[in-house]
Amino acid sequence: xxxxxxxxxxxxxxxxxxxxxxxxxxxxxxxxxxxxxxxxxxxxxxxxxxxxxxxxxxxxxxxxxxxxxxxxxxxxxxxxxxxxxxxxxxxxxxxxxxxxxxxxxxxxxxxxxxxxxxxxxxxxxxxxxxxxxxxxxxxxxxxxxxxxxxxxxxxxxxxxxxxxxxxxxxxxxxxxxxxxxxxxxxxxxxxxxxxxxxxxxxxxxxxxxxxxxxxxxxxxxxxxxxxxxxxxxxxxxxxxxxxxxxxxxxxxxxxxxxxxxxxxxxxxxxxxxxxxxxxxxxxxxxxxxxxxxxxxxxxxxxxxxxxxxxxxxxxxxxxxxxxxxxxxxxxxxx
Amino acid sequence: xxxxxxxxxxxxxxxxxxxxxxxxxxxxxxxxxxxxxxxxxxxxxxxxxxxxxxxxxxxxxxxxxxxxxxxxxxxxxxxxxxxxxxxxxxxxxxxxxxxxxxxxxxxxxxxxxxxxxxxxxxxxxxxxxxxxxxxxxxxxxxxxxxxxxxxxxxxxxxxxxxxxxxxxxxxxxxxxxxxxxxxxxxxxxxxxxxxxxxxxxxxxxxxxxxxxxxxxxxxxxxxxxxxxxxxxxxxxxxxxxxxxxxxxxxxxxxxxxxxxxxxxxxxxxxxxxxxx
Numbered sequence: 361x362x363x364x365x366x367x368x369x370x371x372x373x374x375x376x377x378x379x380x381x382x383x384x385x386x387x388x389x390x391x392x393x394x395x396x397x398x399x400x401x402x403x404x405x406x407x408x409x410x411x412x413x414x415x416x417x418x419x420x421x422x423x424x425x426x427x428x429x430x431x432x433x434x435x436x437x438x439x440x441x442x443x444x445x446x447x448x449x450x451x452x453x454x455x456x457x458x459x460x461x462x463x464x465x466x467x468x469x470x471x472x473x474x475x476x477x478x479x480x481x482x483x484x485x486x487x488x489x490x491x492x493x494x495x496x497x498x499x500x501x502x503x504x505x506x507x508x509x510x511x512x513x514x515x516x517x518x519x520x521x522x523x524x525x526x527x528x529x530x531x532x533x534x535x536x537x538x539x540x541x542x543x544x545x546x547x548x549x550x551x552x553x554x555x556x557x558x559x560x561x562x563x564x565x566x567x568x569x570x571x572x573x574x575x576x577x578x579x580x581x582x583x584x585x586x587x588x589x590x591x592x593x594x595x596x597x598x599x600x601x602x603x604x605x606x607x608x609x610x611x612x613x614x615x616x617x618x619x620x621x622x623x624x625x626x627x628x629x630x631x632x633x634x635x636x637x638x639x640x641x642x643x644x645x646x647x648x649x650x651x652x653x654x655x656x657x658x659x660x661x662x663x664x665x666x667x668x669x670x671x672x673x674x675x676x677x678x679x680x681x682x683x684x685x686x687x688x689x690x691x692x693x694x
Numbered sequence: 695x696x697x698x699x700x701x702x703x704x705x706x707x708x709x710x711x712x713x714x715x716x717x718x719x720x721x722x723x724x725x726x727x728x729x730x731x732x733x734x735x736x737x738x739x740x741x742x743x744x745x746x747x748x749x750x751x752x753x754x755x756x757x758x759x760x761x762x763x764x765x766x767x768x769x770x771x772x773x774x775x776x777x778x779x780x781x782x783x784x785x786x787x788x789x790x791x792x793x794x795x796x797x798x799x800x801x802x803x804x805x806x807x808x809x810x811x812x813x814x815x816x817x818x819x820x821x822x823x824x825x826x827x828x829x830x831x832x833x834x835x836x837x838x839x840x841x842x843x844x845x846x847x848x849x850x851x852x853x854x855x856x857x858x859x860x861x862x863x864x865x866x867x868x869x870x871x872x873x874x875x876x877x878x879x880x881x882x883x884x885x886x887x888x889x890x891x892x893x894x895x896x897x898x899x900x901x902x903x904x905x906x907x908x909x910x911x912x913x914x915x916x917x918x919x920x921x922x923x924x925x926x927x928x929x930x931x932x933x934x935x936x937x938x939x940x941x942x943x944x945x946x947x948x949x950x951x952x953x954x955x956x957x958x959x960x961x962x963x964x965x966x967x968x969x970x
Contacts, residue, residue, distance in 0.1 A: 410870060411869075412866050412869065412870075431869070431874075432866075432869045432870050433869055433870070433871075433872045433873060433874060434872075437870065438870060438871075439866075439867065439870040441863045441866070441867060442863075443861060443863050445861065445863040445864045445866065445867035446864075446867075447864065447867075447868075447882060447886075448864075448886065449885045449886055458868070458871050458873075458881075459871035459872050462871055462872035462873050462877060463872055506867075506871065510871070510872070
């Protein structure tokens with residue numbers, strides 16, 4: 361079981377309110393991602409759930425039990441840290457066995473569970489090594505191994521992939537998703553990378569300055585962002601925002617259109633501009649278009665390879681059905 | 695081309711390092727050489743470097759005239775005792791400062807260090823009186839306490855900087871893994887801090903071993919360590935260079951050997967935190 365409920369929790373560091381009153385419900389077995397820019401309070405929120413920080417007020421319950429003042433060791437949660445936080449003086453085997461040793465399991469049982477976890481994570485050949493002799497990806501696996509052996513009611517991940525290089529990150533992302541499929545245990549995952557959030561989450565919690573901006577499935581957030589912040593944060597490249605006369609035509613203070621929802625043409629289209637930088641990825645081409653009279657830059661994503669060049673004047677057609685409208689306060693108008 | 699080290703430059707650096715090393719070591723080398731000369735050769739002009747009549751006579755005379763082992767034993771007890779006592783007190787102090795710092799922690803650390811700036815002679819009189827009152831004069835216990843106190847700021851500082859380098863996340867991971875405070879300290883912190891504790895231990899043994907001001911002023915015969923042993927050859931028999939050298943060599947030999955075997959630990963301890 362891993363049902364976690366946050367009820368009106370707040371956190372202050374001295375005079376600074378990092379988390380204003382916040383409610384959140386995390387269901388058993390869910391993969392929840394906390395996402396937001398640096399300093400939005402997502403890591404603090406995770407540490408509050410872990411018990412590594414004390415809440416200033418409010419109630420945290422885990423599986424219906426009030427856990428607000430329960431020390432981290434007794435909450436039954438496991439955490440994977442950004443820095444891996446392995447015990448450098450212990451072998452991989454002892455690292456993974458440490459929570460079992462703390463739980464008072466006998467040696468044979470410890471070995472059995474460690475071997476099992478090592479097999480799952482491809483660590484069998486490295487059990488006698490020290491963390492210092494492992495690569496970044498292997499260290500992260502050991503950290504995950506240490507978390508899974510104790511069969512926690514929920515896993516907490518604090519930006520676990522940000523110390524890995526890009527290729528490894530994609531691999532580990534899949535491994536963690538697969539792990540979730542297999543274990544069906546609640547996972548709470550903190551990241552600033554919206555691609556990780558979109559690809560892994562059942563439920564995304566978008567945070568800004570300690571406030572929850574929106575909670576929903578990845579596609580809900582993509583299709584129906586509640587406000588301009590969420591609209592701009594979810595999706596890559598970022599949504600284009602246009603204010604002024606063009607927005608008023610749609611009866612809004614501002615409109616938003618995603619780069620993939622604009623079609624480009626040499627001749628036709630209501631909008632036009634001059635191509636600045638273009639990024640050719642082979643599968644897609646991104647154009648940064650200037651002098652449109654709408655916004656500083658309009659980013660356009662065209663499928664495949666499209667051969668406009670720097671300085672070319674092009675025409676653009678937005679897909680009317682996926683234009684997002686926002687009022688003066690940045691809130692969505694439906 | 696950022697800082698290319700040419701062969702010539704390397705050779706020059708090596709030569710320079712050796713010259714400085716030799717210059718620093720020369721007085722010790724000269725003392726050791728002199729201890730094997732006869733008294734006449736010890737003061738001969740021009741001085742004799744290696745070609746003289748090697749003799750062990752000075753050592754025999756020194757050992758015969760004063761009981762070397764008694765001084766050695768006092769040195770071991772005082773240096774070892776003050777260091778062990780200091781570390782026992784400093785470990786919890788440094789731990790709390792490194793992991794649960796308060797607003798005043800930095801001030802306390804600086805204040806502790808500032809006591810090292812006070813000239814020792816400034817507190818000699820009160821401490822001397824205190825020692826008389828408490829009956830600690832010329833006792834190993836008294837010297838152990840004084841040497842522990844004067845080295846305590848350095849021990850706390852060294853351990854503090856060392857503990858600071860231990861990432862807090864590892865301790866948090868232990869907490870998440872179900873470790874209570876006792877397990878966290880016993881299984882995670884202490885094993886990780888052992889290299890730091892060891893180098894602090896070594897450095898303080900050396901500091902306490904070589905400490906002369908207090909050992910000379912607060913001892914007479916019973917508790918006198920090797921520093922007093924050397925001193926006893928300097929004033930009344932100042933002209934007997936060979937015997938003085940033999941006494942000095944015997945006094946520094948144990949710590950020199952200890953230092954030689956533990957130099958790796960020592961350098962690590964002294965430069966820890968400077969280079970990551």
